[in-house]
Amino acid sequence: MNFENILVDIANGLAKITINRPKKLNALNSATIAELSSAFKTLEDDRNVKVIIITGSGEKAFVAGADISEFANFSVEEGGKLARLGQESLFDLVENLSTPVIAAVNGFALGGGLELAMASHFRIASDNAKMGLPEVSLGVIPGYGGTQRLPQLVGKGKAMELIMTAGMISADEAKDCGLVNHVVAQEELMPLAEKLASKIMRNSSVAISAAIRAVNDNFKDGVNGYETEITEFGDSFGTEDFKEGTTAFLEKRKPEFPGT
Incomplete structure (x- = not known):
């Protein structure tokens, strides 16, 4: 650029x-x-x-x-x-x-x-x-x-x-x-x-993006940040990063997040 x-x-x-x-x-x-x-x-x-x-x-x-x-x-x-x-x-x-x-x-x-x-x-x-x-x-x-x-x-x-x-x-x-x-x-x-x-x-870029959205929604008029958190939390369970993060934890190794 x-x-x-x-x-x-x-x-x-x-x-x-x-x-x-x-x-x-x-x-x-x-x-x-x-x-x-x-x-x-x-x-x-x-x-x-x-x-x-x-x-x-x-x-x-x-x-x-x-x-x-x-x-x-x-x-x-x-x-x-x-x-x-x-x-x-x-x-x-x-x-x-x-x-x-x-x-x-x-x-x-x-x-x-x-x-x-x-x-x-x-x-x-x-x-x-x-x-x-x-x-x-x-x-x-x-x-x-x-x-x-x-x-x-x-x-x-x-x-x-x-x-x-x-x-x-x-x-x-x-x-x-x-x-x-x-x-x-x-x-x-x-x-x-x-x-x-x-x-x-080192952490999941997908989870970080979700956290940013949830935190920001707390400061937006007419938006319930708690509801955003619930939605984003639930959606996390469908990501490859969640699968890798939890598997790595259980296998006692460092995760290699795919970012999806």
């Missing part, structure tokens, strides 16, 4: 997407969002890809926000279309991907950058990371799911504080409030992401 704004590397079942706009601190513009959407869809269709890691190039930023110059003169209608297109084409896509997505936050993750990290299935951060949703300081609100996913992750009160103050928090503060799972030195960030990916890849 060849792109102008992102790099994609695939090896041994692990795909790494690197947002590569270092001069712009990897800010998201429309072209980058379109490329990310295309890359995620392609990787989702690749059965050999078991885990995706997304990060930013360099040591300063994961994504330092959206490219404000693109929409500073937008109308009300154009602003609404911008948010809807972004949510549907990328942020909702990532959240509902059946392939696990780990965000390796290296440096600033602000605005759309934090929203992209929050759309990922979980997050780890380097100790120099700074995170926040500064949109209200520009007279606008988060438009790529930030007002919805941040409260889910850190609670309503903390989310309200972060959004209304437009402030940044450190990696350690982000870990304390549940926004990220782990904080390590920058040179340890990708090794940790790869270690976690390796652990995930």
Whole structure:
């Protein structure tokens, strides 16, 4: 896959997407969002890809926000279309991907950058990371799911504080409030992401996809996540991965999941 704004590397079942706009601190513009959407869809269709890691190039930023110059003169209608297109084409896509997505936050993750990290299935951060949703300081609100996913992750009160103050928090503060799972030195960030990916890849990709759907349904209006869990649990009994997993357990050996 060849792109102008992102790099994609695939090896041994692990795909790494690197947002590569270092001069712009990897800010998201429309072209980058379109490329990310295309890359995620392609990787989702690749059965050999078991885990995706997304990060930013360099040591300063994961994504330092959206490219404000693109929409500073937008109308009300154009602003609404911008948010809807972004949510549907990328942020909702990532959240509902059946392939696990780990965000390796290296440096600033602000605005759309934090929203992209929050759309990922979980997050780890380097100790120099700074995170926040500064949109209200520009007279606008988060438009790529930030007002919805941040409260889910850190609670309503903390989310309200972060959004209304437009402030940044450190990696350690982000870990304390549940926004990220782990904080390590920058040179340890990708090794940790790869270690976690390796652990995930030992397990059934079919079962993991089912678990993602069940967890996500808990946060959807009008959807009973418990019912999704029951259905997905039952469906698991009809998979080859279930047969292999249970047989391997009984035979006291490591399973070799076929992914079906």
